[in-house]
Ligand SMILES: [Ca+2]
Ligand SMILES: [Ca+2]
Ligand SMILES: [Mg+2]
């Protein structure tokens with residue numbers, strides 16, 4: 001198979017070759033209406049213009065107005081046939097050998113917008129957001145810190161993908177400032193609880209699945225069909241205030257320690273684009289219950305990094321390197337578990353993986369683990385950090401690259417950054 | 424002040440005198456579009472027709488299309504001035520002395536729909552749903568059962584209104600069947616966890632505040648202004664699967680034990696209508712932190728009952744009698760706490776109070792407490808119950824009645840029922 005190439009120039013280091021084509025929603029100018037697009041090289045392809053030009057002439061998409069919406073929810077709700085058609089159509093019209101867009105100057109002018117000029121917005125309306133807890137390393141480290149080695153991982157963790165409902169309203173797109181939350185922390189001695197700005201502001205390195213077709217209330221999704229309900233993945237920073245969280249979370253779980261902001265990347269990388277990077281999921285022991293046993297259990301080999309750039313610093317420092325493949329529970333197990341009680345998912349729902357920590361000390365997915373709850377210092381560009389300081393800019397990066405003559409074009413790269421400011 | 428009376432005949436026992444006027448969204452026929460209405464006697468007043476007739480001629484509402492929407496969110500977002508104008512206008516045009524609707528047969532024909540003919544739908548689009556844990560009696564009973572008397576109420580409980588994020592997608596309107604959830608329960612001995620239909624299906628007697636104007640991300644709401652952000656109250660049954668919940672909830676809180684369904688009443692009773700029933704909130708000891716200290720701390724005297732009608736039974740049995748005034752944390756404290764970290768609320772968000780248990784054994788708000796986790800039997804219409812059986816119909820009722828010659832017209836009565844079925 002010859003390598004598929006686009007007529008749009010794509011630098012070899014670009015995150016957006018024709019093999020990726022992640023979906024987002026953008027405004028070409030600050031006053032224009034939001035519309036769906038895909039990233040290609042240094043451009044965003046405005047797919048509302050491609051739809052208006054009648055180029056989606058496939059069975060599911062031909063008469064649909066899904067690309068004329070201000071979000072991707074309707075397209076996501078159409079499911080796999082529509083996603084396959086859209087990807088095939090877009091790869092075709094962007095390819096170097098296809099004249100329909102390449103040789104149409106006026107359509108190119110309208111539809112290919114320089115990425116440097118656009119404003120990205122949230123790609124989906126998120127009805128509900130759930131955050132899982134699927135990295136064994138993360139679960140063990142949190143347990144060691146707060147409950148000790150006897151009982152580091154609670155017994156239920158090995159039988160079900162633990163999760164909690166998160167706050168949908170405060171999910172923001174990469175680049176949005178995060179305001180340091182105020183709140184209560186543990187009292188010391190007989191004093192009242194601490195109240196003030198959080199002193200333990202943290203990031204959490206996560207990815208999140210974006211749900212495609214949902215399910216009806218009362219009708220669980222079979223784990224072997226769960227993949228049809230997942231459109232793709234975003235990077236997610238689940239900002240966390242560890243002092244607020246530690247004081248509030250017994251017995252009903254995290255609340256204000258999380259709900260002040262959650263950042264997602266503007267681009268949704270589809271599972272289709274990630275397929276070349278699929279790998280085996282870890283063996284699960286004990287074996288999962290039948291409703292969580294899947295015929296094919298897969299993860300994705302996605303390298304993940306977190307960079308911190310202190311205010312005024314010229315460069316950022318890499319503070320951790322992890323990988324999506326470390327997750328114990330798969331995306332499909334998460335989704336099947338989420339619906340086993342009949343809970344209904346809707347297109348655009350977000351399922352966070354939980355902090356993705358790896359086994360090594362350099363692969364931990366949050367400062368809580370990296371500094372062992374502030375007991376150690378982390379070196380960041382010549383400065384030290386226990387938790388985040390005002391002005392720190394945190395960037396999450398994810399990429400997959402298979403060193404193979406056919407597949408080395410498949411880099412997937414996502415960016416998710418936000419400076420922290422004081423309330 | 425003479426008692427305000429409507430030209431619409433209202434039986435003395437009706438839940439819907441002109442002093443109540445709760446808001447809902449209804450379909451006059453199964454095929455018609457949903458529209459807002461208020462309840463009056465045995466009728467629903469279609470306020471989209473009142474708006475089309477140009478009768479909302481007040482500053483905020485005159486040019487608004489808020490009553491031409493399929494939900495109340497836009498109206499709720501307009502805030503108190505709009506709510507006051509709407510209530511004054513509706514009480515005026517429904518009063519016995521005002522001819523504009525009374526003497527307009529064609530408008531009456533269009534706008535007054537017999538309640539027996541309408542289908543009620545969810546009154547708001549719920550962006551986020553939060554459930555608090557604000558009854559001290561409920562918190563203590565749960566603690567006694569699961570943690571013992573030493574530490575029945577966790578120390579944080581007295582300093583902040585504990586809450587968790589709930590699932591918005593599975594909130595349904597009264598009358599919707601609830602499917603008994605499947606899920607995992609605690610393993611016994613060295614066996615794998617139980618898997619199957621929940622064996623401990625429960626109701627939770629709650630009310631929930633419906634949020635009006637929201638707040639911007641990063642901008643907390645002052646506790647003394649929090650009342651301006653609450654439109655009214657619904658009755659809420661937070662269906663709970665105790666076996667699923669008990670196994671899953673450590674350390675991140677309730678998830679599938681709750682998310683299979685939450686029922687709310689179709690009618691939102693406004694805080695304006697409830698004002699005659701305001702009463703002092705309980706004294707809080709220790710005193711709350713300054714951000715939770717309010718100048719006026721009020722509850723409402725709302726009698727609450729739960730009735731269960733087993734399948735095939737002719738009558739239902741009252742299984743508990745409680746009162747909204749037992750809540751320790753007020754609605755305004757809940758809302759201020761929810762936003763203190765900068766979390767943004769949006770119009771239509773739902774804030775559940777948590778199970779409202781009173782101090783007496785007959786005033787406990789769920790079967791978990793009434794049967795002490797299945798250790799005792801409850802008598803229901805000659806039958807016995809530890810938890811809910813298939814076919815049981817659970818009805819929540821709330822009403823306020825002040826025995827006072829002036830105010831005895833202010834009965835508030837809500838109904839919230841749903842039969843339970845097997846998956
Ligand atoms: Ca997380
Ligand atoms: Ca509850
Ligand atoms: Mg967060």
Ligand SMILES: [Mg+2]
Nearest residue numbers: 661662684685
């Ligand atoms: Mg519920």
Ligand code: NI
Nearest residue numbers: 424425426427
């Ligand atoms: Ni009067």
